[in-house]
Amino acid sequence: MQTLYITHPACHLHEMGNWHPECPGRLDAINDRLVASGLMDFIDEQTAEPATDADLLRVHEPGYIAYLRMHAPTEGYFQVDPDTLMNPHTLEAAWVAAGAGINAVDAVMRQTHRNAFCSVRPPGHHAGPAKAMGFCFLNNIAIAAAYALEKYKLDRVAIIDFDVHHGNGTEETFAGDPRVLMCSFFQHPLFPDHYQDPPAENMVNIPVHAYAKGDELRFLVSDVWMPRLQAFQPQLVLISAGFDGHREDDMGQLGMVESDYAWITEQIVALADETAQGRIISFLEGGYCLSALGRSTEVHIRALAKL
Structure with a gap:
């Protein structure tokens, strides 16, 4: 079974101004790299279908x-917070x-597919049940997790x-839910400047210092994440794949490189093969x-596809 690559033309139409780093060119950088590397020939591309309101309401509040x-503009922008804006195409x-x-x-x-990569924007992991923030409007990964839990029991x-x-x-969405185990590392202090401390039992979220390099982060994966994940025995693995920890990315100060993203993905693939029939999104x-971004996403998808 091939790796599925899901995107949609509307994801290029959402933009928040020429000054904004979360730009449509991000998707072009990924697609161009996949084509140039030949990797696109080995994965199956599909156009996304929109979520329904019922899908969203498993995570987000109706009023939100x-x-x-209510505030979606017909022209120009509506500013949700200082760095998160809607244009006429944002909701689509x-x-x-x-x-x-x-x-x-x-x-x-x-x-029909062993695993999948969703090459979409806006991103999602900062969006709470009733709040947009950090370039995010809907929490894509939380919506998928809630759907999988309900639809497939x-x-x-x-x-x-x-x-x-x-x-x-x-x-915020899943803290205290025993059906979900979240494992992460993130630079701290850095936006959004807070995390639950002490964490809920099902949260393995590890703050790391600026300029942490790949060897430190690999240790956290192998010695902290993996024992918890193996004990949990997930039936499905979802990844929030942010590549802004790369040493060339000015949005943070971590020292990751492509080989680190490849290695982490390989560990996740091995886990999913063991416990989840290889199912990763x-x-x-x-x-x-x-x-x-293009280089890191290429090695991530290459590891998913075992190429």
């Missing part, structure tokens, strides 16, 4: 969805970005987040240095 619709992009995760869950659970879903910024919205989160 109504708020987004957000709905298909969330829908990509739903489509991917169906694909891996029905065994799963008991154990793992969420792994290696973005340089903490996935606070995902933590990865979601694009951060990554703002376009060259580093």
Whole structure:
């Protein structure tokens, strides 16, 4: 079975101004790298379908969805917070970005594809049940997890987040839910500047210092994440794949390189092969240095596809 690559043209239409680092060119950088490397010939591309309101409401409050619709502009921008803005295409992009995760869950659970990468934007892991923040409107990975738990009656879903910024919205959604185990590392202090401390029992979220390099982060994966994940025995593994921890990315100060992303992905693939019939869905989160983003995503997808 091939790796599924899910995207949608609407994800290019959402933009927040020429000054903004979360730009449509991020998707072009990924696609161009996959084509140039020849990797696109070995994966199966699919256009995302939009999520339904029922899908969103497993995670987000009805009043929040109504708020987004009420303030969606017909021209120009509506500023949700200082760095998160809607343009006339944002809601379509957000709905298909969330829908990509739903489509991917169906694909891996029905065994038409072994795993999937959702090349979508806006990203999602900062969005809480009733709040947009940090470039995020809908929490794509949380929506997919909630759908999988309900639709396929799963008991154990793992969420792994290696973005340089903490996935606070995902933590807020699932803290205390024994069906979900979240494992992450993130630079601290750095936006969003807070995490639950002490954490809920099902949260393994590890703050790391600026300039931490790959060997330190690999230790956290092998010696902290993996024992918890192996004990949890996830039936499905979801990844918030943020590539802004790359040493070339100015949004953070971690020292990761492509080989680190490849190694982490290989560990996740081995875990999923052991406990989840290989079922992994990865979601694009951060990554703002376009060259580093393209290279890092390539090795991530190559590891997913075992190529």
